[in-house]
Amino acid sequence: MRDESPFKGKTGLQRVWNAFHYSLAGLRAAYLAEDAFRQEVLLAALLIPLACLVAPDGVGLALMIGSVLLVLIVELLNSAIEATVDRISLDSHPLAKRAKDIGSAAVLLALLDVLVIWACVLLG
Structure with missing residues (x-):
């Protein structure tokens, strides 16, 4: 599994928190671009x-x-x-x-x- 993203190792609330921020960044990027x-x-x-x-x-x-x-x-x-x-x-x-x-x-x-x-x- 060495080819996977290093961010895949996050679990629990940290993963949910990161995913939430990535989602907001995606919405912001789509709106701006x-x-x-x-x-x-x-x-x-x-x-x-x-x-x-x-x-x-x-x-x-x-x-x-x-x-x-x-x-x-x-x-x-x-x-x-x-x-x-x-x-x-x-x-x-x-x-x-x-x-x-x-x-x-x-x-x-x-x-x-x-x-x-x-x-x-x-x-x-």
Whole structure:
């Protein structure tokens, strides 16, 4: 196991504390570096309070908020894929394009999921 990260040895509360800080750093990095993530955070800041006002019940509210959060999660994963591909090479390559396009497609599907869920919840 010598090839693993030296940070893998942390256990217990120290690991949880470190993971929390790495997560905050990731959110900060995505917000500062990714225009799409900032736009989706703005969308979430508008839609989550709106969901609290218009959701007919707790299940509807959970579905509406969950679908919005899913967009942010998928965007974070897409941004990580793009950063990794760019780190490997900035050269144009069909596999790099495919990876980035697939990540973008995942974000599109998550956004469509918001539309479908919100329509189902609000229109019955």
